[in-house]
Every structure is written in structure tokens, then in C-alpha cells.
Amino acid sequence: MNGSIFVNLPFIVVAVLLALGFYTIGFKRNLIKVVIGIEILEGAVNMFIVALGYVKGGYAPIYTQAPPEAAGKMVLPTPQALTLTSIVIGVAVTALMLAFAVNIYKHYGTLDVTKIRRLRG
């Protein structure tokens, strides 16, 4: 009973973060908060992949000074590699979104998404 909760805890956190992220994107009016919402979503997805990559009894795939019992038990580091890539991409996306937000504030004088609506129809 206790064990299953602990094993699934990361996934519960992922679900909560996903819900939080979508809520922030959908219902917050400040553009910066929308950007934060996307960051939360990204954190959720990254955490999901890292949590998937955990194998009970596995060893980190570092061959230098690996203990003898690690032979044949090293995990494939793909999820970690995916997460690193995704984090790097996320930084670029965030930087660009914040740059847009700065530019929008310069031209519109507000960050309220309900008022940034010159394009319509």
C-alpha cells in the first residue's frame, strides 16, 4: 500500500503540475503568468520523463569506477538525455516569449491579455 503511493508519487505530482499549468495558461490575464504557466507545463513533462527513467535496482551508466555489481544493470540514459534537450529548448522558448512580452508592453502599455487584442475579426 505505502509502497505503491511512493512509486506513483512523481506521477501524481506530474498530474497536479499539468492541471496547474493549463489553468495558468487558460485563466490568468497577465502575459508573464501565461509564460510561467508554460514553464510549469514543461516542468511537468520533464518530470514525467525523468520519473519514467527510474529503474529500481538500476545503476547510473557511468563506467568510471563503477562497482562490480553494476555490470549488466546499468540503465539506458535516454530519458535523461531527452530531458536535458527539452530543458535547453524550453529556455529558448521562454526567452523568446519574454522578449515578445517586453515588446508588447512597449507598444500596448499593458500585459493584460484581454487588452492585447488589436488583431481580431
Add this chain to the structure above:
Amino acid sequence: MMEHLPALMIAIPLFGAFTAPLFKKHYKEVSIWAIIITGITVVLSLLLAKEVVTGGIMVYVFGADKPTLVLPSGYSVPIRIMFEVDAMSAFMAISATLMSFIGAIYSYSHVERETGLEKYYALLMLLEVGILGMVLTGDLFNLFVFLEIAGIAGSALVGFRNYRGEASEAGIKYLIVSAVASLMVLFAVGILYGQYGNLNLAYIAKNVSFNMVDMVAFGLLFTSFAMKCGAVPMHYWVPDAYTEVPAGINPPLLVATYASLYALFRVSFTLFANVVIDLARVGWIMSILGVLTMFIGVTMALVQKDVKRLMSYHAISQTGYMLLGVGVGLTVLHDPSKLAEFGRDAMAGGVFHIINHIIYKSLLLMTAGALFYATGTRNLNEMGGLARKMPITTISFMIGAAAISGLPPFNGFASKLLIYETSYRLNPLLTVFAMVTSVLTLASFVKVFASAFLGPPLEKFENTREVPKPMIIAMVILAALCILFGLFPNLVLDKLVYPAVDALINSAQYHSWGGLA
């Protein structure tokens, strides 16, 4: 040499993109550099298509001793990054490179008054890299990476005119949509990885069991890619992005949208091809989504006053035709007799419509860009009598408008006829909507033609002249392609479209990496 083509397709525009910023302040040189690089990629993509159509699927494994070695070093499952090019990928690659080339030529004059052009061209080539990567890859995670590259480069280009607040507004909208869509793609990739322990498309497709969790992954992938390709109800970003982006970027941006459509097809046809039961339902969803998309798109287009915005709504509407054609094919995918009877032709219509639409919509958006270049406005009510001043733009516009409305002998007719004929076999109601949409399209383009080009010459446009040569060349190439594809549709159908459709249908070939493993 030939076996390295898939890698070169990415490497060359990437090289171009990262060397472009070195041409700081040398705007003429950097635009010529971009034209050269994109020109080379056009040649490469044609070579690639030739190789694939004659020799079957091409596989390129990065970092292996030999690029065709799917399972190097005695692995039992593919682990390395892999490109897998079938006829459908080659078809999309040709569209992407051709349109980037046309966009680069057009941009030579269109954005000459702007600053920061070295970054503009760097982003253009980066956008091309993103699209090419998406259509050539055989790896799900790679798909996500290139989706993000295309999304970032595309939205940066949408916001390129940063002295306009509207450009930033459209840019952030596009970026938010693409960021959320890509994150959901990554989430789905994570789900699939957790189940099958692999990221290779072909490997997962062979093992997919379509349990509950797979369904969630499929739903996420379907929704995200539908969102990125501008299907209703997630279409709201399309008009903003297409309107604010400089007209020279419109062609590659269109292809970027359809690269997502390609990914949607790839997921439905290749990744979940072995799932027999539910595929018909997915096909129906796709067809109905298509009909809704085309109808809602065109009705919103009718009321627009901004010429580029009007055309952008038509872009949404035309995406519906592709979804309808391919959706009809997907509905009958596991019914061999119906598939041979009309399913294959329906898909051919949908796939053919992709390239046709890319050509004529780019042409139309470029003529809109030319109008903006010459008059400084995009408002239809302020234009008038421009036919005398800009004859070549006028003729290009007429050809594009005739093609989008599906009038013979232009290319839109060729693919729309295939879609009408085949969707009628599935359900006549689908065809009725498709045809009504076509009529409404014609109506709204007649309106544009009348208000922008016809009428008495206005005093304020007395000094307006025809746009510079590079823009004309780009428009004339596309207009010529419109006529060429319309007069000889069989040429394109046999050489490119039917191989692409067969590649989608015969997923077994793709699953075995073209028989290599």
C-alpha cells in the same frame, strides 16, 4: 555520396543559418547567400525524391559505421538517431525546399527596407531545417526537437517587424500554441517510451498494442498536430501569424503548418497502422474535422477587410480539404476493395492538395505582400484601380484566385476534383460542403479582385509602380507552377503523389526500415 543525402538536407541549411549572422550589415550579400543555400537544398531534395521513388525507403543512421546499418554493434533494438525517408517525406521535402527558395528570392526586395536582415535570413534557413527535420526523421523525439525548432524560428519571424506591436502579439500567440502543442507531443512521446522503451517510429509501430495508455498518447499526438496545422477549433492563431509575417516568409511558414499535417498523417498511418478497429473512427473524425475546418474558415474569410487576413482564413479553409481527402482514405484503410476503389484516390487528392495549396496560397499571399509593398496598406477599402499600375501582380493574383477556387485548368481543380469524386463515395454530404466552400471561396476572391484591382485609378496611388524584379520572378515561378500542375496533373500525380500515398498505405515497408532489418 547518395546515401548521405538525408543528412545533407539538414546539414546544408543549418550551415547556412549559422553562417548568415556573419554577414552583419551586408544585406545584399546575405540575401544572395540565402538564395544560394536554399537553391542547393532544392536540388538535393529533387535528388532525394528521385532516389526514394526509384530505390525505395532510404534509411540514415547517425553515428553508425555505415549509414544504412539499422542495428549497429549488435543491438537488438534501434537506439541511435535515425532518418527514414519514404516517398511521402520526399514529397514534403520538395515542397519545403522549393518554398524556402521562393521565399528567399521574394525577400530579396520585399524586406530590403528593414534592418537586421542577417537574422531574418538565419531564421528563414532555420525554419527550413525544422521543417525538413520533421518530415525526414524516423524518430519520435527527433520529431519533437524539429517541431520546436520550426516553432521557434517561425514565431520569431512572425514577430520580425518588432516596431509593430501587432507583430509581437501574433508572434507570442503562435509561440504559445506551438510550445503547448510540442510539450504535449513530448508528453505523448514519454508515454510511448515508457511502454515500449524505444523512440524509433518503426519499432514502436511494430509493437504497439493500443491499450488505454496508447490511446491517450494517440489522442495527445492527434490533438497537438491538429492544433499546429490550424484545424478548427484551434485555428485562431493562423490568421494572426500569416497576416503579420513578412510575405517572403509566408511560403515556408505554410509548409511548416503542413509539416504538422504530415506528422498527423504519419502518426495515424504509420505509428498506429496496425490498429485495425478504431482507425475507421479516426478517419471519420478527420473527415468531419476537415469539413468543419473548410466551412468555418471560408465563412470567416468572407467578412474580412484586410487582404492578407482574408487569405489566411482561406488557408484554414483549404487545410480542411486535405484533412477530408486523407480522412476518407483513412476510413477505408483496412478495407482493401474500397481502398482500391476510392480510398487511394481520396488520399491522392488530399496529398496533391497539400502541394497545390502551398503553391497557390503562397502566390496569393505574395501578391498581397506586393500590394502592401506598393501601397503601404492592407485594407481593401483603401485600394482600388491597381490593375493598370501593377499588371504582373494582377495576372498572378488572377491565376492564384482561379486556382484556389478550383477552376480548371489550374492546379486547385485537379486535386479538388479528386476529393469531390471520392468523398462522394463515402458520404455525399461531405462533397456538398466541399463544393459550397469552393463557391464561397470564389465569391470572396472576386470581392478582393474587384476592390483592389478594378475601379477607377485613385489619385493617391498615382506614383505606384510595379514591384521590383525579384518579387516578380518569385510570383511568376509560382503562377507558372499553378498552370503546369493544372494542365499536366498526371505528371505530378504519377511521379510524386501516388508514390507518397502508397508509402502511407504500405506501412509494413516503413516498419521494416525498407527491409534493412
